[in-house]
Amino acid sequence: MKDFAISEDPAVQAQLDRLGALSLPQGRLGLDTVRELCRRLGNPQDRLPPVFHVAGTNGKGSTCTYLRFMLEAQGLKVHTATKPHLVRYNERIRLAGELISDDLLADLLKEALDAASNPDLGPDLEPSFFEVTTAALFLAFARVPADVCVIETGLGGRLDATNILAASACSGLATLGLDHEAFLLSPDPALPQEPLARIAFEKASIAKPGCPLVTLSYPTLAMETVRATAQAHEAPLFARGQAWDARIDDAIHYHDARGTLMLPLPTLAGTHQAENAALAVAMLRHQSAVAITPEAMAAGIRAARWPARLQRLGEGPLTARVPGRTVWLDGGHNPDAGLAIARHLAAQPPVHVIIGMLANKDPSAILGPLGTHALSISVVPAPGHDAHRPEDLAAHSALPVRSFADVDQALAALPTQGDVLIVGSLYLAGDVLRRNGEVPD
Structure with missing residues (x-):
């Protein structure tokens, strides 16, 4: 059994079975395949509402959740892409606040899978599960009206399929740590060799020219790598402890150049959730695509739910x-x-x-x-x-x-x-x- 291969809807199951038969060709890395797949689908990634793009080892899903709830508290319609799902594949794609329907999910997966293997469009792309999933969510986000998108990366960031986005309203970087080492630390003499610095490079590489990159604070070498990566991508960097900060006790005392906010603690368990909420606030405060009031931030922090995290x-x-x-x-x-x-x-x-x-x-x-x-x-x-x-x-x-x-x-x-x-x-x-x-x- 595969974690993505079960649905009670026969039409969805038929496409999940096709997904389950895919594998990543040995040794293939890079974004060429997902770019070509999306080109065959009309480049939906270039027709999205403003995007908040989040990477990190832990906390990126929670950060996306706080973003979603704060944006929704402002009255905005929000598309959200998170991973992995827990029970149903539909959890990966939320359209204007609602999980994608079985009918639309089946249609979009079929469209993406057919485009990958259509001989009239070119050779079989042999895409991976993640590449097809990403193409399908871009199609959904481009076709269903909304005000903003919140997208979580999968592994890493530099080579994650979502990183074919040309721009973002804001990129965010949650906690950094060692995980998925076989993929993220694959030998490459041209890249940072110290493990956490390499992780920082991979994840900070979602940065886009002219688009703010908002981060937590990290150990010195990792922070230096994040700074260098942002500079290489011509992305303005807003790091905790420098551009913004947050003191957490019985509330979140947030501060940046625009002023100070006192925000409630999340209802989600764990002190780390307040850190994730503060990162989401910092992302909203350092972008100009949408305006979010402190009242909406507070309401969103209180309302946020994220299953299977304490x-x-x-x-x-x-x-x-x-x-x-x-x-x-x-x-x-x-x-x-x-x-x-x-x-x-x-x-x-x-x-x-x-x-x-x-x-x-x-x-x-x-x-x-x-x-x-x-x-x-x-x-x-x-x-x-x-x-x-x-x-x-x-x-x-x-x-x-x-x-x-x-x-x-x-x-x-x-x-x-x-x-x-x-x-x-x-x-x-x-x-x-x-x-x-x-x-x-």
Whole structure:
């Protein structure tokens, strides 16, 4: 099973099956294929409303969510592209505030896939899943009226399919950390060699000439790389600690050259969410395509929802297994995510950890920061993917590690006391939301 291959709509499923048969040709990197695919489709990426384009290791999806809710609080119609989806592929494309319909999704995927393999248009492009997805979302955004677009990159930024955009109202850079190293740190003597600097280069390369690049602050070498990359792209740089800043306590105290704002803390759990909200505010404050009032910013921060990011699960079939207890769900799987989860849970009671983690991820990224705050460790599969075995995780924990066929069984076997954290993979998180009846809308 592939994470994108299931839909209850037969027309969508037919196109997802075609997507599932695609693979990235060995050794092919670059944007030539997606550019040619979009050319065959009439270059929809050149006919979009103003775009806010966001990259980063962690926090980019949350930053996009804050942007969306603040823009919508201003009364604007917003197209949003985020990834990955948790339960339904439709979650990747939101049109004027609503998830794309099955009928339109099926039509656009078919149009993009047909254009890639139509001999009358040229040789078969053999596009990847991500290239077809990007072409389809550009078609949707170009054809359905809206005031603004918010687009999240996938891996990296420089070679991400969304980076064929010629311009943006504003580019944003969230947290930087090590993840997807096999792709983002592939050897290239012409590029920065220090790992975090290379990550910074890849992600900051979404910068566009004359378009503001708004960033957080980073370690010295990474910040120097971001600055050099912005300069190379002729993009004005607005970095935290220099062009803007935010102090976070019981509110977000935001400050830049235009003045000071006091904004509410997000309802989303975790102190890092206030940092993501501040970045979104800074992006809105350093662009000129749309005007957003402080009142709309505050309303958007309060209203923002983003599933599977320290989400407290509601009542449902899974949480009924552990009545009266808090069940946290987070798709985190890298060191930055592990630290953010641990910081939040430090003020909460200890938790039983149920973890399903892809085999190519480091278990210590999550289990290490949790430390003694973990009451027990239960291992479950990451649905549809190769996952770590119990013995793999046992090496990273002083606690005994038990194995279960799924989250339902793991919850049922827990002791009668103690809250719960389900963590390790967005694929696992999507399965949990589906099983608990909390499908994102």
